[in-house]
Amino acid sequence: MIDSTIQKTHKTKNHQKLSHAIVEQLIQQIQSGSYAVGDKIPTELELIEQFEVSRSVIREAITELRSLGFVETRHGIGTFVKEQEGEQNFLLSNASLETINDIIALLELRISLETEAVFLAAERRQQVHIDKMQAALDDFKKHISSDVIDGTVQADYRFHIAIAEASNNQYFVDFLKYLGEKIIPRARVRSIELNPNARQEYLENVHLEHLNILKAIIEQDGALARQMMRAHLSKSIKKFKG
The missing domain is CATH 1.10.10.10 (Winged helix-like DNA-binding domain superfamily/Winged helix DNA-binding domain)
Structure with a gap:
């Protein structure tokens, strides 16, 4: 062993x-x-x-x-x-995320960042933002049973970017876009993909969490949206801690 x-x-x-x-x-x-x-x-x-x-x-x-x-x-x-947007002094490559501890640390950073972004999004969102979030979730659902592993990763990423955009704070958007798809843990750790049944159950739960976040944003309940986002990201941390 x-x-x-x-x-x-x-x-x-x-x-x-x-x-x-x-x-x-x-x-x-x-x-x-x-x-x-x-x-x-x-x-x-x-x-x-x-x-x-x-x-x-x-x-x-x-x-x-x-x-x-x-x-x-x-x-x-x-x-x-793609065209490069100026020089990047701060570099966080996939090489920086080689261990579970690294991924957990990034998720902790996301909690501090995205709980505030989603709170502002609930206050400031427009219909165009809601439409983008819903489109991302529809795409996510479509890929839950798909053999295309990256499908849910990209849809997940677009959902979180749409929330940042709804906050009307460009710094949230720029930072999440800089981090890129590495903000989605399963883009780095594929163990969940090994068991198709476990994978589908996991993704269905993620989709439900996303729907709860979107519902709070639509209802402009910032406190609930913040609570839902914290719970969503905290579950990922618990999963990787085992």
Whole structure:
């Protein structure tokens, strides 16, 4: 049992080192102009052949590039280089989130940030914001039983961004967008995906929590929205603490 755990940990660390190395190379190519803004980067299959690694390593690298704001994925079309918005002095890459403790620390940061954002969102939201939140939740629900693992991650991320936008405080929006999809824990830890039944039950509970948050925002009940958001993020912390 101990030996297999050590092997699994070693394999995971090697996997992460490979994806980080690929990310660094692709960032260098983007910053050097090999890929200009708007250019499509090679497909998954082309990157697999180029770097001689597995599909999961490439997907991890693309997720990190997207989280760092270097690229955007257009479903059914490909992944494209994004325009950079100035220099980033504070860098939180996926390499900074390699342990459960790191993820818990980020969730604690989100609690302090998003409980206030959702309180303001409940006061200031407009119909356009509610529509964006509802669209994200509809997309989330659609992907609960889907084989596309990243589907719920992206919908989850859009829901939280929509709440930040509804706060009418651009700093909430900018900071969450800087953090990117890494604010969604299952974007980093895939153990929940191993058991399809557990995965579906987990995602259905997340969807219900999201609906409760949205309901409080619609009713402009800031105190309840704050309470629902804190409970939602605290449950994630408890889950990762085991």
